Structure formats: structure tokens, C-alpha cells
Amino acid sequence: MSRLIRPYAWFAAFVLVTGAACTGPGDDTRAGRAGARGVGDTLFPGLGNGGYDVAHYDLTLDYVPETNHLKATAVITARATQDLSRFDLDFAGLKVRGVEVDGAKAAFTREKNELVLTPAKTLRKGTVFETTVAYDGTPRMTEDADGGVEGWIETDDGATALGEPTGSMTWFPGNHHPSDKATYDITVSVPKDEDGDPYDVLSNGELVKEEDQGKRVTSHWRTEEPMAGYLANVTVGYFDLHKGRTSQGVPVLVGVDPDEAADSEGVEDLVPEVTDWASERFGPYPFSSVGAVVDHLPGLDYALETQTRPYFxxxxxxxxxxHELAHQWFGNSVTPRRWKDMWLNEGFATYAEWLWQEDHGGRTADEIFDAFYDGSHEESEGIWDFPPGAPPSGPRTSDPPVYGRGAMTLHKVREEIGDEDFFDVVREWTRRYRHKNADTEDFISLCEDVSGEDLSELFDTWLFTKGKPRHPSS
Structure with missing residues (x-):
């Protein structure tokens, strides 16, 4: 997520009232046990679910921009990690019309942001099973007290779905914790507008097929690399589409809203340029395509690193x-195991900005560090509010310490172990944990293994200690 985001824009207060519904057979007392509700994340205890691991989402969406109505089916392929008599999916709003598990009707109830399913028979540990959920309605845009929004957001010519950290559950059911990554097929059908013109649909990964069916157009997008649910995106509207390739041959697709075209001139060239630069700094680009969506959504006030195609x-x-393209390595490919590890996403993406400036005739990383430390940098306000490795609550994972002081921690590591070892660490980090989950302990261990140094005092001081650390050059 952009470091320009307002502090509240990640976290939405979910005040959702959903009626209970039940259909089909089910008995909670059979052999097996219910999957856990939540995965034990201390910052977002309600996110994610236990008892299964998702491998693939196949989402079929029928969306009408004029009414903001969504009719959809989610087919979720997962593996049971225990004998499973019941399990939850994170799901907020929308009306569930029916649920099946392996082709048989399953009982279900709604409990706030949980869809609770009881299959017709216990799912044995190790079993791969398929859950189908049919649903419809007006998807929710969630908003907190300060006006920050996420979820399914209407635009002036369509909609966009932004999921960090909890908004993805407003448009499809799933295991919405970053520790459970999966591949995706997303098929979106949209009627043509009143003039008979088609809308553009952009999503993650690659466009597999687009079919003009006369009165509507259906687009099928596929993401073959694992993706956390909060990074999934569908954007519907009118866009100028720019195609190209990076110097390494990675396909590039950039969509620009015509209202932003003048101010976005050259972004279609900047995306491959930044991707090539980052590949040299951080290691090979981790996905099979890259791009961007430049929308026109006044008042949103943030960008998001949606996988392969960041949203602005x-x-x-x-x-x-x-910043957002750096997240393709840090956050999207190497994804945090827990939300408290978000400094690894935002610290690296912010430090990428420093490196870009250093490599392109701007201030050096040393100079930017010093400006943050002495408070003269325009983004330094609030960076000492809490240690970046220990956010006090979920909403605060988007506060300045996670970004600015996270980047400062990385710079102190670079200063301590030297450039050669530091960039060896970075490239090994993106190689070893490519398309996996990792945490702060993994990163510290790697830094110490590569450098051969005990860095416990450095990380304790800059990552975990409250207040402003002493900086010898200050």
C-alpha cells in the first residue's frame, strides 16, 4: 500500500448485520471437529480460518454497473488439514443462495462476517474438496469513522474491489488471511452501456479470454502464481489500454482512465522501466505479467499493490x-505470515523509493535516513509512535512507523553489514521465499546467516524498542 495513504484507510469498521440462514443436511456431532475460527493473528483475530488450506478460487461474477448489482459463484478448492466436520469462510454482506461441498448440499449459517458450513459428511484429513457458494446482492463498501474505505467501491464509471486488509471478504467468500495464498480464475461478465459500448474489465494476472456476446462482454483472468486474498482486484470502467514488454520480455498492461490520461502521460513507459530496475536490485520479477490501473476515484487517497497490476x-x-511495484517482490511474492510482519512489506517498499532516488540522481539513502531521523523529511511525522515490528493494533499497521522506521531499520542493516551482504540478503530473501509466506524471525535469521554477524541488538533497537533510538551521526 502507498505510504501516502491516510492512516485509517486500511482498516474499516465492519458493522454488518446478516440474518441467519440454514439449508440442507448437517450434524455437528459427527466424527471430526470444526475448523478454528480465525488463525490466531493477534492484530486481526477474526481473519482466516483453520482446518483447511485453499489451493484455488474460481470466481464467476456477473456485474451490472448501473445498479451496482453482483451475482456470483465461488468455487473453492481446498485440502482438509484435519478431520473436518464444519468450517468457516470469511464473508461479509451479500445474500447466499446455496452452498455445496463436493456436489452435495451443505448446511450453512451466517454469523457476522463468517459463513459457517456443515458438509453432508465429515471431510477426512488430507482430502481435497470443492466448495461452491452461489450469492448475489449489492456488495459492501466498508467505511470507518474517518471516512477511509475498502471493499467493493463504486467509481464514476464502474467499480473497483480493494481488499487490504479485510475488504476482499465483501465480494467473495474465502480464507482471507495472508497466510493462505491460492491461485485464481476470475471471470467477469458485464452488460454493455446504454450506447452499446463495452466496459473494460481489468484484474490480476493474464487475460485468458474475452468474449463479446452481443449485449455483454465476458472477460476471464487467471493468476497462476499464489496470491493472498487482499491482493485480488477487479476493476470495471473505461480505460485507455497500453500494452508492451519489459526488457526481460515480461508482458505489460497498463489501463488509464481517460480523465487521468493527461496527468499520467508516460506511466506506460515508467512501469517497465521500474520493473527492470527493481529486477536488478531485488532479483528476477516474480510474476508472469506486470502493469497498473490508473483510475479516477477522487477522495480515495491511497494506492494499493494489487498483484501484478497495482491500483492507483x-x-x-x-x-x-x-513503491507499489516494489511490493510485487515484498508483500505479494514474499507475503507476511502475520499482520504484525507488515513492516517487511512497507519498509522494503519505502526503502525501494530511497534506492530509486539514490540511483537516479536524487538524495542518497543516507541523506533520506538523516532527514527522517531529524524530522525534516515531509513523511517523518509520527515515525516514533511505536516500534514497527510491534504495531499495537490492526488499524495501526498503516501508520508511519511501519513505513518510515521500517525503511530506517533496513538502512541500519545495510550500514552494519555492508552493501554486498545487504543486497545478497535482499536477493536471497526474494528467492528463498518466492510465492511463500515469511516473517520477521525469518528475515533476521537470513541477515545473520549471510553476514555472519549477531544483529540482535540492531533489530531490538530499531525494530522493537519504543521511542527514538540514538543515532551516532546525529
């Missing part, structure tokens, strides 16, 4: 493009 609410500047 308006024309971005160079450093914002660098």
Missing part, C-alpha cells in the same frame, strides 16, 4: 509507482 486512484508520481 489517480495519476501517480514516480516514487509511488516505485
Amino acid at each position: 486512484d489517480s495519476a501517480p508520481d514516480d516514487t509511488l509507482v516505485v
